[in-house]
Amino acid sequence: MKKILITGGAGFVGSHLCERLLNEGNEVICLDNFFTGSKKNILKFLDNPYFELVRHDVTHPYFVEVDEIYNLACPASPIHYQYNPIKTIKTSVVGAVNMLGLAKRVNAKILQASTSEVYGDPHVHPQKEDYWGNVNPIGLRSCYDEGKRCAETLFMDYHHQNNVNIKIIRIFNTYGSNMNPNDGRVVSNFIVQALKGEDITMFGDGTQTRSFQYVDDLVEGMIRMMNSPNDFLGPVNLGNPNEFTMLELAETIIKLTNSTSKIIFMPLPKDDPKQRQPDISLAKEKLNGWEPKIQLEEGLQKTISYFKDILNEA
Template sequence: MKRILITGGAGFIGSHLCKQLLKEGNEVLCVDNYFTGSKENILELLDNPYFELIRRDVTEPFYAEVDEIYNLACPASPVHYQYNPIKTIKTSVMGAINMLGLAKRVKAKILQASTSEVYGDPAVHPQPESYWGNVNPIGTRSCYDEGKRCAETLFMDYHTQNGVAIKIARIFNTYGPHMNINDGRVVSNFIVQALQGEPLTIFGDGSQTRSFQYVDDLISGLTCLMSTNAEVTGPVNLGNPQECTMLQLAETIIDLTGSSSQVVFHPLPLDDPQQRRPDISIARELLQDWEPQIDLKQGLSHTIAYFEKQLSSK
């Protein structure tokens, strides 16, 4: 049994990771300040004697004896991370410093949940880990993009200077149960709008693309990456290379929900990427033949069922 710390453990991805690591027979310490996370996501875990929940902000130093750390704490949707951009970049940078300091002290292995946003609006497609990105350092998204880029730098410097065992995962668009109804990301927005019979809001002309992975596939990738030997530091792309346009996504969700909703178009936000698709060659090679298993329609069906239940309960 390992003792594993998960920052942001009550969030969308963190809650799924807590559940999986407990299922594998570990002791899990969940830390969250509930800015975007929720106790509802982890209610079923509270009676587990090997699960511990602590309300805390990662910008403050934290001390615990642990074997592994997954650093997931940070708002991930533009609506939330742009609400307080200074707090967002503090969470990424100071949170990384505090968790790396803890890992150094207790000799724990630590994984950074980075993001495909480090590639910005990419000029290379699909995006391999060797691509340095095309990021506006002073734009509306830079608090998140540059915060995550700085966190990657900190992780690599702690590794090279202090020998900390690190893993860096670059997570591409992920969806599934436990997303917040007011999450602000495209999948949750479209599903909620469709279920409520409202117009589906597309920013731009709908031709911009994303690649969506179901949360179970991501959790499998994260745990596989953490289990690799010390020479594997990353960054490693974790995403589904199946690409679709925003208009295709909207039409698929309308079809799966049986909604009568229409599609409406609004101006594209500043610095919004035109295309996003991961090159997962390194993940396939290093992570025990890891590859996403759940296709878009299957994953969306699970997610729609979750939101139907959430909306009916409210």
């Protein structure tokens, strides 16, 4: 049994990771300040004697004895990370310093949940880990993009200077149950609008592309990365390489929900990437052949079922 700390553990991805690690027989400490995380996501674990919930903000130091740390704390959707951009970048940067300091003190292995946003609006397609990115350092999205880029720098420097055992993953668009219906991400937006019969809001002309990964595939990749040999630090892309336009996504969701929704077009937000697709050859090579197993329609059906239940409760 390992003692594992998950920052942002009550969030969308964090709650799935909590469940998987508990099911594997570990002791899990879930750290969250509930800015975007939800107690609903982790209610079912509260009676588990090996699960501990701590309300805490990672911008303040936290002291505990653990074997591993998954650092997921940070709002990940534009509507939330742009709400308080200074808080967002502090969460990424100061939070990384605090968690790396903890890992150094207790000799824990630590994984940083970075993001495909470090590639910005890419000039290279698909994106490989050796691409340095095309990021606006003073734009609306930069609090998130640059915060995550700086966190990667800190992880590497703590490794080189203090020999901290680090892992870095770059997460591409992920969806699934436990998403907040109002989180502003494209999959949840489109599904909720389709289920309500509202117009589906398409930003831009719908030709921009994304690659969508179901959350179970991501969690599998995260755990494989944490358990990979110590000499493999990353960064490594975790995403589904199948690329879809926003129009294809909207039309698939309308079909799967039998919705009468119409698609309406709005201006594209500033610095919104035109293309996003991971090259996952490094993950396949280093993480025992890891690749996504759940493709878009299957994952969307699971997610639509979850949102139907959420909307019925409301």
